């Protein structure tokens with residue numbers, strides 16, 4: 703799914719927290735959003751997800767050959783996901799049930815996802831008995847169940863160990879490469895951004911300062927603010 707934004711702003715009580723003149727995230731991107739606390743990263747992600755309304759401006763989505771409304775083809779994974787108070791299996795199956803899939807196809811799809819994310823042995827477990835990393839993987843499996851055109855993730859690995867982080871990153875790369883899913887991930891982990899992201903957006907004070915390839919952003923950014931941020935200096 704392609705995403706376009708033009709003159710997009712978000713204000714809270716006359717305070718502008720997001721101000722983006724132009725943005726185009728191309729279909730098939732695996733795009734990181736980095737920047738200091740309060741830069742507007744989550745605000746941008748929530749606007750793209752349709753969870754927030756812009757104060758001004760518009761967002762457009764383009765999904766070729768698909769007549770479904772864009773919100774039916776996009777999904778979001780949060781840092782602390784909410785799981786339904788039922789089994790892992792039913793959590794992963796939920797979006798498919800909503801979309802009217804039959805029982806047999808649901809079972810097959812859930813089995814494939816559980817296998818890929820190492821969740822097979824957890825399928826009958828109740829969601830409230832899971833660890834943080836397991837919850838995150840169930841949330842990801844649930845998000846991927848219906849093969850979304852756009853997957854948005856807000857610091858999905860902030861509270862998980864390196865092994866689970868690696869599993870999640872592997873899955874994100876796989877769906878991006880094999881299914882062409884556009885993936886946008888907010889992260890504070892610059893090593894992760896370098897490992898995972900083909901493109902990276904650097905934000906500061908509500909604005910996009912630099913948008914370039916992951917390689918260039920992390921190795922040789924152009925803007926002095928980006929250079930400072932990547933070097934671990936405070937942006938005053």
Ligand SMILES: Nc1ncnc2c1ncn2[C@@H]1O[C@H](COP(=O)(O)OP(=O)(O)OP(=O)(O)O)[C@@H](O)[C@H]1O
Pocket residue numbers: 714719737738739740741742743744745746
């Ligand atoms: N509901 C709200 N009311 C008022 N201000 C808000 C609201 N939501 C966010 N903000 C402000 O908007 C700014 C951007 O917040 P946002 O959460 O997008 O930043 P962020 O880059 O994701 O930060 P972090 O890295 O700390 O999660 C912040 O200054 C925040 O205080």
